[in-house]
Structures are given as structure tokens and as C-alpha cells.
Amino acid sequence: MLPVQAKELLSMIRKPRGAWLFLAFLALSAGTAAAHDADPENKATSTATVDTGVLKGAPYRVDIPAHWNGDLVMQLHGFEPIGTPRPAPRPPGEEASPFLAAGYALAQSSYASQGWAVDDALRDNERLRAWFVRRHGQPRHTYVVGFSMGGYVVLASLEHHGRHYDGGLSLCGANVPGTRVFDDILTSVVAFDYFFPRTPGLPPGGLADPAAPALGQMEVMHAVDAALQTDKHAAQLLATHLHVSRERLAGAIGVHYLVLHQMQQRAKGMPVDNRATVYAGFGDDAAFNRGVRRYAGDPQAMRYLAVATSLSGKIHKPLVLQYNHDDFLIPVRYQPVYPAMVQSAHGRAPTLLPSVGEGHCGFAPEQIMQAFQTLTREASGGPTG
Structure with a gap:
């Protein structure tokens, strides 16, 4: 449960x-x-x-x-x-x-x-x-x-x-501003993908993968929660960085996945770009920045987000x-x-x-x-x- x-x-x-x-x-x-x-x-x-x-x-x-x-x-x-x-x-x-x-x-x-x-x-x-x-x-x-x-x-x-x-x-x-909301949402899902790669029931390319098929929210939350149980240290790192209590972490990541993918539909592309982002607060930050997935934002989608949510x-x-x-x-x-x-x-x-x-x-x-x-x-x- x-x-x-x-x-x-x-x-x-x-x-x-x-x-x-x-x-x-x-x-x-x-x-x-x-x-x-x-x-x-x-x-x-x-x-x-x-x-x-x-x-x-x-x-x-x-x-x-x-x-x-x-x-x-x-x-x-x-x-x-x-x-x-x-x-x-x-x-x-x-x-x-x-x-x-x-x-x-x-x-x-x-x-x-x-x-x-x-x-x-x-x-x-x-x-x-x-x-x-x-x-x-x-x-x-x-x-x-x-x-x-x-x-x-x-x-x-x-x-x-x-x-x-x-x-x-x-x-x-x-x-x-929405640009900050979605930067934080992307951080949430790529951090989960880094600590819990190839999670059963989730897309092979990760939760943030724009090419991944849409999944139901309940399906994502169950898979995320099961993965979090396998590495309690990584789960706590995620919870601390995201300012979320451990018991609410699966719910937060599930909602972030849903909101990000539905914004990609609305904006007609990836609305955020993390290629130049330097992350901190995830334990071994050097290893995290080397291994975390990077995504190129779609210029038109990023403009839409910046204007519509300013x-x-x-x-x-x-x-x-x-x-x-x-x-x-x-x-x-x-x-x-x-x-x-x-x-x-x-x-x-x-x-x-x-x-x-x-x-x-x-x-x-x-x-x-x-x-x-x-x-x-x-x-x-x-x-x-």
C-alpha cells in the first residue's frame, strides 16, 4: 500500500x-x-x-x-x-x-x-x-x-x-513563475531516475523521457514506491533535497511525473532544459552531475512556458x-x-x-x-x- x-x-x-x-x-x-x-x-x-x-x-x-x-x-x-x-x-x-x-x-x-x-x-x-x-x-x-x-x-x-x-x-x-516550478519538477524526476534506474514498470528511458509512453498516475506511484523501498538512503536523500517527508515522497514524484508529461503535451515539446544545470545536494554531487540524464528543451515549448506562466x-x-x-x-x-x-x-x-x-x-x-x-x-x- x-x-x-x-x-x-x-x-x-x-x-x-x-x-x-x-x-x-x-x-x-x-x-x-x-x-x-x-x-x-x-x-x-x-x-x-x-x-x-x-x-x-x-x-x-x-x-x-x-x-x-x-x-x-x-x-x-x-x-x-x-x-x-x-x-x-x-x-x-x-x-x-x-x-x-x-x-x-x-x-x-x-x-x-x-x-x-x-x-x-x-x-x-x-x-x-x-x-x-x-x-x-x-x-x-x-x-x-x-x-x-x-x-x-x-x-x-x-x-x-x-x-x-x-x-x-x-x-x-x-x-x-512556472519556469521555476518545472525546473524543480524536472529535478525531481531525473534525480529519481538517477538513483533508481531501470525501475520495473517504468519507462526504460526514465520518468522524464519525452519519448516514453504515457503511464497512469496510480501505475507510476506504485512503481516509484516499490523502488524507494529498495534503497532507503537514496530515498531519504531525495526526500531531504525535495523538502518532502519520506512518507509523501512517492506521491510527490508521481504528481511531478504527471504534471511534466501533461505540460509536454500542452507545450508541444520539452518545456525545460537541464543540459547546463549543476546539481547539488544529492550526496556525491560530482557523480550525480556526471550520471544524471540531461534533456534539451524545445525552444518553442520553453517560450510557451515562460510566457504563459510568467x-x-x-x-x-x-x-x-x-x-x-x-x-x-x-x-x-x-x-x-x-x-x-x-x-x-x-x-x-x-x-x-x-x-x-x-x-x-x-x-x-x-x-x-x-x-x-x-x-x-x-x-x-x-x-x-
């Missing part, structure tokens, strides 16, 4: 976990946003209004409580593996409950594509916001809240469309960041990166809250709402403590 069950891990990519599962884990102007797809379904009852449909290929759901306070929350989910079934119409998700109970309208896009779809997420979220305004009226305040990959899109939304938002909340977010730090609206303890997908070293970018860009400094919960997006509902209340207080000019 895996340290983290494969089925559970798949849900954790997109969902925060607390007392119950909480759905989450990964640019057009308002004037050009338009709906040209299936007619929306708009249901009004004595308790709520539900508006579902598809905008430019992106399923969406809008929930407005009967006691609407006039404010809107745009909520961004995280990474959704390519091929994950999508029910229609889009279900509300358990994450809607605390916001709706507090009187907030909630708008959620499923994005037009799956995978590390941050560019689609940015466009589709903005399109849905503009659609909400046209269909339901201008909210008093609009906030953007995202989890994991969606947390990154919160930052991009404030950078590109900040005039439309009163503030943003990024929870367990991948709050660094961040500038130029924000001027309130931003609240919060992470989890022992998050096997968002390492602690990422936490100071975006605040430093904002400082360099002379933007408005974000508020970094103390970490809570365990694992990736391990927030309880009340913790999410406490972080959100910090954002609303800051946006209104009140104290954040």
Missing part, C-alpha cells in the same frame, strides 16, 4: 483536505468577454439562484444565495489531470458552502482545458467575471480566491486584471497568502519568492499568514474563511490581525 493512497492523492491535487474534502488543486478584457456556447441554465428558488453553462468551452457555475450580501467571490480550482471526467452541469463543490452561508455569491470556472492550464484559467476566470456582471449586475466588491495552481492564477489575475478586484487570496498556491510582482491590491505544513507539492522555499518579486516591482506587499493544516491544501473550512476574512478586512482598510 502506498504511503498516500493514489486515489486520495489525485483528489488532493485539486482539493484541499480538512475536516472534509474541499474542492480546489493547479486574458481578455471585460469589454471583449462573451458567451457563444450552450445556453446557460438559470434556476431561481426561494433560497438561491444557480446559473450554469459553458463560456468559450469552459463549464461554469454561479451560485447566489437568497441573502446575497452584494459581494462576489471568483474561485479558482487547482490542477486537473487531462482526461478527468467532467460532470455537466458543473456541480457546486463543497467549497461553496461556507462562502454561500456567509452571503457571498460564488462563481467557478472549470477552464476550457485540463492540465497545467494557467493561461486558460486566467482568461476563463476573467470571462466569467464579466459574464456575471452583465447577467447578474455589478457586485459591491469582487474577490478572487484560488487553491494550488489556482493560487498562481490569483496572482496573475491581480497583475493583469487588478482593476476588477478588491483583493485576492492564494491558498496552498504555486506562487512562483509573474511580474506588479500588484496594487490586497493579497493574502497562506500555506500548509508538510505540503509535498509546494515546498517551503517557495513562500518568500512572490513577496520578494512584489518588493522588487514596488507593488503592494502581500500578507503572509502562518501555515496551518497538514499536506497539500489541508485546510479546514473555518481556516479558509479565517484567511478570507483577513483579506476582506485588509481590503476595507481595517486591521488584519
Whole structure:
């Protein structure tokens, strides 16, 4: 049995976990946003209004409580593996409950594509916001809240469309430029390939091999976990370098494999290049650098990644960041990166809250709402403590 069950891990990519599962884990102007797809379904009852449909290929759901306070929350989910079934119409998700109970309208896009779809997420979220305004009226305040990959899109939304938002909340977010995320992901999989070559059940050329056939996530995780058992010293070296607890290491490597290969599909080539990378921290570094597999990045794919996943730090609206303890997908070293970018860009400094919960997006509902209340207080000019 895996340290983290494969089925559970798949849900954790997109969902925060607390007392119950909480759905989450990964640019057009308002004037050009338009709906040209299936007619929306708009249901009004004595308790709520539900508006579902598809905008430019992106399923969406809008929930407005009967006691609407006039404010809107745009909520961004995280990474959704390519091929994950999508029910229609889009279900509300358990994450809607605390916001709706507090009187907030909630708008959620499923994005037009799956995978590390941050560019689609940015466009589709903005399109849905503009659609909400046209269909339901201008909210008093609009906030953007995202989890994991969606947390990154919160930052991009404030950078590109900040005039439309009163503030943003990024929870367990991948709050660094995508080039850094994928450099680290490549390091993870090539390091595994170095220490555990020719692992049964995995491609002969290694997990990072662009020519390898796609494998299922559960299949990869089982093979990785079995290999880690054969060399506990190498497994601990990997865990230490990747800032992951040993029991979560197989899960982290399995997700890294999945995200890297799906980004190769999206970018139409290898989006990172490690031919000149000098690695350190893997024991005998000289031997590691001689023996680790090297990959040439595809120039077009690398340009796509650099443009689609860029961040500038130029924000001027309130931003609240919060992470989890022992998050096997968002390492602690990422936490100071975006605040430093904002400082360099002379933007408005974000508020970094103390970490809570365990694992990736391990927030309880009340913790999410406490972080959100910090954002609303800051946006209104009140104290954040």
C-alpha cells in the first residue's frame, strides 16, 4: 500500500483536505468577454439562484444565495489531470458552502482545458467575471480566491486584471513563475531516475523521457514506491533535497511525473532544459552531475512556458497568502519568492499568514474563511490581525 493512497492523492491535487474534502488543486478584457456556447441554465428558488453553462468551452457555475450580501467571490480550482471526467452541469463543490452561508455569491470556472492550464484559467476566470456582471449586475466588491495552481492564477489575475478586484487570496498556491516550478519538477524526476534506474514498470528511458509512453498516475506511484523501498538512503536523500517527508515522497514524484508529461503535451515539446544545470545536494554531487540524464528543451515549448506562466510582482491590491505544513507539492522555499518579486516591482506587499493544516491544501473550512476574512478586512482598510 502506498504511503498516500493514489486515489486520495489525485483528489488532493485539486482539493484541499480538512475536516472534509474541499474542492480546489493547479486574458481578455471585460469589454471583449462573451458567451457563444450552450445556453446557460438559470434556476431561481426561494433560497438561491444557480446559473450554469459553458463560456468559450469552459463549464461554469454561479451560485447566489437568497441573502446575497452584494459581494462576489471568483474561485479558482487547482490542477486537473487531462482526461478527468467532467460532470455537466458543473456541480457546486463543497467549497461553496461556507462562502454561500456567509452571503457571498460564488462563481467557478472549470477552464476550457485540463492540465497545467494557467493561461486558460486566467482568461476563463476573467470571462466569467464579466459574464456575471452583465447577467447578474455589478457586485459591491469582487474577490478572487484560488487553491494550488489556482493560487498562481490569483496572482496573475491581480497583475493583469487588478482593476476588477478588491483583493485576492492564494491558498496552498504555486506562487512562483512556472519556469521555476518545472525546473524543480524536472529535478525531481531525473534525480529519481538517477538513483533508481531501470525501475520495473517504468519507462526504460526514465520518468522524464519525452519519448516514453504515457503511464497512469496510480501505475507510476506504485512503481516509484516499490523502488524507494529498495534503497532507503537514496530515498531519504531525495526526500531531504525535495523538502518532502519520506512518507509523501512517492506521491510527490508521481504528481511531478504527471504534471511534466501533461505540460509536454500542452507545450508541444520539452518545456525545460537541464543540459547546463549543476546539481547539488544529492550526496556525491560530482557523480550525480556526471550520471544524471540531461534533456534539451524545445525552444518553442520553453517560450510557451515562460510566457504563459510568467509573474511580474506588479500588484496594487490586497493579497493574502497562506500555506500548509508538510505540503509535498509546494515546498517551503517557495513562500518568500512572490513577496520578494512584489518588493522588487514596488507593488503592494502581500500578507503572509502562518501555515496551518497538514499536506497539500489541508485546510479546514473555518481556516479558509479565517484567511478570507483577513483579506476582506485588509481590503476595507481595517486591521488584519
